[in-house]
Amino acid sequence: MFEGKKVRIRALEKTDIDEIMRWVNDPEVIDNLLMRYPVSRYQEEKWIERTLDESNIRHKAFALETKEGVYLGGIGLHAINWENRNAEVGIVIGKKEHWNKGYGTDAMMTMLNFAFNRINLHRVYLRVYDFNLRGIKSYERCGFKKEGVLREDLYAHGKYHDTIIMGILKNEFKKSPNDQ
Numbered sequence: 001m002f003e004g005k006k007v008r009i010r011a012l013e014k015t016d017i018d019e020i021m022r023w024v025n026d027p028e029v030i031d032n033l034l035m036r037y038p039v040s041r042y043q044e045e046k047w048i049e050r051t052l053d054e055s056n057i058r059h060k061a062f063a064l065e066t067k068e069g070v071y072l073g074g075i076g077l078h079a080i081n082w083e084n085r086n087a088e089v090g091i092v093i094g095k096k097e098h099w100n101k102g103y104g105t106d107a108m109m110t111m112l113n114f115a116f117n118r119i120n121l122h123r124v125y126l127r128v129y130d131f132n133l134r135g136i137k138s139y140e141r142c143g144f145k146k147e148g149v150l151r152e153d154l155y156a157h158g159k160y161h162d163t164i165i166m167g168i169l170k171n172e173f174k175k176s177p178n179d180q
C-alpha cells in the first residue's frame with residue numbers, strides 16, 4: 001500500500017469487480033481512456049486475473065481509494081521497460097463525483113514517488129487526448145512535460161483529436177505538486 005496525502009494505492013482485489021463494472025461502461029469516463037467497445041464482466045474478470053498474475057512483470061495495476069477506504073478507481077504502470085527503466089502510467093477515477101477534488105493529482109504524485117524511489121524507474125510517460133483538460137492540468141501540476149503530439153490520432157464523436165505524450169524524468173520529480 002502506498003499512502004498519499006488524500007489517497008491510498010492498494011492491491012487490486014477480485015472483489016473490486018463490482019466497483020469497476022459501475023464505471024467501465026460509463027461514456028463520460030471511458031471517452032478519456034483507450035477504451036472503445038463495451039466491456040463485459042467476463043472481460044473485466046480476465047483483465048483482473050492477468051493483472052494479478054505475478055509473472056507479468058511489465059504490467060502493474062492497483063486500486064485507488066480515499067484514506068477513508070472509499071473506492072475511487074485505478075492506477076497502474078504499463079509497458080514497463082526494465083532495461084530502459086521507463087513505463088506508461090494510466091489513471092482513472094471512475095466515480096465522477098470525485099473528480100476535481102485533488103484525488104487524481106495526489107494519486108499520480110504517489111505513483112510517481114513509487115516509480116522513481118521504490119522501483120527505480122527513470123522516466124514515466126502517459127498519453128492524454130487533447131480535450132482532456134482536467135487530466136492535462138493535473139499532470140502538469142505533477143511535473144509532466146509535453147513531449148510530443150500524435151496528430152489526429154483518435155477518431156471520436158465525429159472528428160479527429162490529437163493524442164499528447166507527456167513525460168517526467170526522475171530528476172524532475174518533486175514531492176509536492178506545482179502550484180500553477
Ligand SMILES: CC(C)(COP(=O)(O)OP(=O)(O)OC[C@H]1O[C@@H](n2cnc3c(N)ncnc32)[C@H](O)[C@@H]1OP(=O)(O)O)[C@@H](O)C(=O)NCCC(=O)NCCS
Pocket residue numbers: 028029030032033091092093094098099100101102103104105106126127128129132133134135137138141180
Ligand atoms: C483525469 C483525472 C485522473 C484527474 O483527477 P482529478 O482528481 O479529477 O483531478 P484533480 O482534482 O487532482 O486536478 C484537476 C485539475 O484540473 C483542473 N480542471 C478541471 N477541469 C478543467 C478544465 N476544463 N480546464 C482546465 N483545467 C481544469 C482543476 O481545477 C484541477 O486543477 P487545480 O488543482 O489547479 O485546481 C480524473 O478526472 C479522471 O479519472 N478522469 C476520467 C478518466 C481520465 O481522464 N483518465 C486519464 C486519461 S489520460
